[in-house]
Amino acid sequence: MEDYLIMRSTLLQLAIWIACWMAGRIDAQQSSPAGLDHLIAHAPKSPSLAAWTFDPSDLRQDLRQLPIGVFDSGIGGLTVLEAILGLDAYNNDTLQPGADGRKDFEGESFVYLGDQANMPYGNYPAAGQIDYLRELILKDAIFLLGRRYWPDTNSTEPVFTKQPVKAIAIGCNTATAYGLTDINSALKTWNLPVFAIGVVQAGARGVVQLPDAVIGHESSIAVLATVGTCRSEAYPRAIQQALGQAGRRQPAILQKGFVDLAAAIEGDPQVLARNSVQQIVHRDIREMLESHKQSGSGQPISTVILGCTHFPLVKEQIINTLRDLRELKEEGQYPYQSLIAESIHVVDPAEWTARELFRSLALARLRAASTDQQSGSEPSIDFFISAPNPRCPSVQLGPDAGLDPSYKIARQPGQLTVEDTIVVPLQLDQIPAGSLNLIRHQLPHVWSGMKRQNDQ
Template sequence: MPLLKKAIGLGCALLLLHCSNAWRRGEVAVLHDIRDVMLKEKNSFFYIDTAAYPRHDCTLPIGVFDSGTGGLTVLDAIVRLDAFDNDDHRMDEDGDGRRDFQSERFIYFGDQANMPYGEYASENNLPLLIEHIFKDLQFLLGNRYYATAQSRSPSTDKSPVKAVVIACNTATAYGKEAIERFLEAANLPIKVIGVIDAGVTGALDYYAPSADGTIAVMATPGTVSSNGYPQALRARMAALGYRGRIQLFQQPGFGLAGAIDGAAEYISPQAVSPRSGYQGPSFSHPQAAIDSVLLHRYGFDWSGHHMLYDGELSRPRALQINSIDNYIAYNLLSLLEQLRKAKVRQPLKVIILGCTHYPFYLNVFKARLAYFYNYQEKGDYLYRPYMAETIHLVDPAVRTAWELYDYLRAEQLFNAGDQPAGEFYFSVANRDNPEVECDETGNFTWNYKYGRRAGTIQEYVKNVPFSQSSLSIEILDRLKKTIPATYELIDRFSKENLKMSGIPAADR
């Protein structure tokens, strides 16, 4: 993976300014890499005592991280999996009526303060992205968290983990191999599971080894620019002996993951007109332009301020997308325009949902695909020649869950508890750090989020237990409806776990 190695190598080669907690203590900064800090700087907040780390302890929880809430779709696939016999651990297509991870504990972390990760590549700041990924890893391995955003000192009773699931395609693309090397150097026998290989394997299931076909990947701009999926597809086809010609198209979903997580740069339920600070597709976006010539094809919903614009509807100006459905419409049409212009011979049969946020809106993707399949101009079906009648939407989460199960079985790491349990944490801006730059909502400004330099190793964020204030009401309602099994774990954590004792009951 030349591009990934180049990007990761850039992050490794930088001489990084280490000021761990220097803003508190007035220390003189020294040069360090975040990985060195984790392994060597015993006085740092980010230090991990690897010699004392528990090894081969089946009672430890499984760690899962993402840049926001999208990884909860992966955790939900893990929690709900019933593809094995729980007595002998052999695969059973019909399941045995018992969830395969029914006795496991989980720790979920969403780096909400720094999301979405998919934009760091387009902002030319991959070293900062890689630093975030390693801080996510450090949180899962370590024992520190803040009881609330207002806490001045961290609590130290969080458990380490026995396996790590990177429930983020962008973090998998840029961080998985680097994390594996780090853990090997630290002599920590911890399995790291990503989502990209799972997505590719799931897509190839729909093709015979000799078949030709067309596959698409819809992912964040960062995942697309990493070329992680094309490289993984070629490797997997070679390993499995596939001889057919598979064309792969990628569509970068500018703003979609951020909109799903309610990031103000992409979506605002209160907005009634175009607003400053918007970063999503527009007429003038240099990488995600809304094509005015194709405006009638997108099928946008113009009601309820779901599209923001100046002027008349017939000739809108300063156009901005302001609903998740419209983001999906924009990105699907952009993908289909790629196929139409390429005049693909094999119709699109499989779309890999290469961002863990996207499966929340599986039904919207299906409805929009049906709309475009039946779309006509002057009596001709414009996109039908390039689309299979049934397009399979591949969510990598299920195969990711299978890989995790295989690992626990091989290493005899299944827990013997009686029911699953979870702890859920999100990052928030650390307002006690005077260097942090926040907007009026308390979130990082765009320039600070994506523009600050990697290497100033300090606590930009506080990782706190999930509470009602962590997410909007709309997102909470979506989680309750789309991933009820995981929402039940979140609810139980909020109401019963002692780590929530510092949060008022009404805010849990």
């Protein structure tokens, strides 16, 4: 039965690769910038002591008991980790689809990185800093592959006790759109038996699972994402490719780039001083509907893709806003009622990413061996976060003690001797109270893991 699933997974992985190659904005035909090539050459080191390096010998052994790595530009990727931790979509013994009452990642351990210091990733493309963004994304992967981190921001030297990972799940749509191809290319260059997956193609496959009555010529799909993800055109291409391969009809696809919603969810004080999360959601969705109306396409929005991993944390606000605007009456008219379907279907790519991760681990025969003692036990999770490096002489800080926004966006790739941010274990007091409240109430598996780490 395992061979059957592996054969099916092989075909699925081939289809995924083709879709990624055809749909991705940054593909194998586009040459890497010099800074990225420099980083790829710099990273494999034995011993691995410098920043942004890893020891390849750590990954030339049986990898099954190593952890799975997940990263994002902040806390948004925690929604992907939550979906992974809570998934029960397969039989753990036969590997066939179907819940068996046991978590699918039972026996696995995890390392999570939130690159908080450099977020939001979605702003770099708009500033013409795609090359630097690609470097940041690859650095995230290198951190997960290595052992190096700093005990805290006051430490004078790093330590090397983190476990390297056997697989990487990119819990960020912008990082998937701009960096998945780079990571897979680097893994191939380094000849590592490690794989990486992203959320965009997983989200597109979630659309394929919707019935014909929901998607088609008479309806529209709305992709809600960051400006950077929308600029990449990754979702329209991936959706069209996935539907085309399935022989399905092609609905209209519209995108809305939210400039500051992710930062507001992260608790950015400068953003929240101007607008609340709810005000941002209402403003941007109304802008999307106005643009949709002006386009004259007329197809009502029947499906919403949460194209930023932060957005599931405000899913209720998004759906309620759409419902409220559908019923909004102004001067005796309902300006948006014809543009919003009565029933809205929501696609959260996080769940589909979790499913793909399970299948990919089975295909690569990298699933951890589960024991009776592990059944029902809490998984081991190490949470890390990036922070400004107080020892870096060139670093520039803003009034909130984070990187100065102008400095952050003006940095150039290839400066591998400048470690202006460092990675440290996450502490609960590093997360804004509003964001922490969302995690506590909406991500129970993640919250449990965070509490265990902070109680140690």
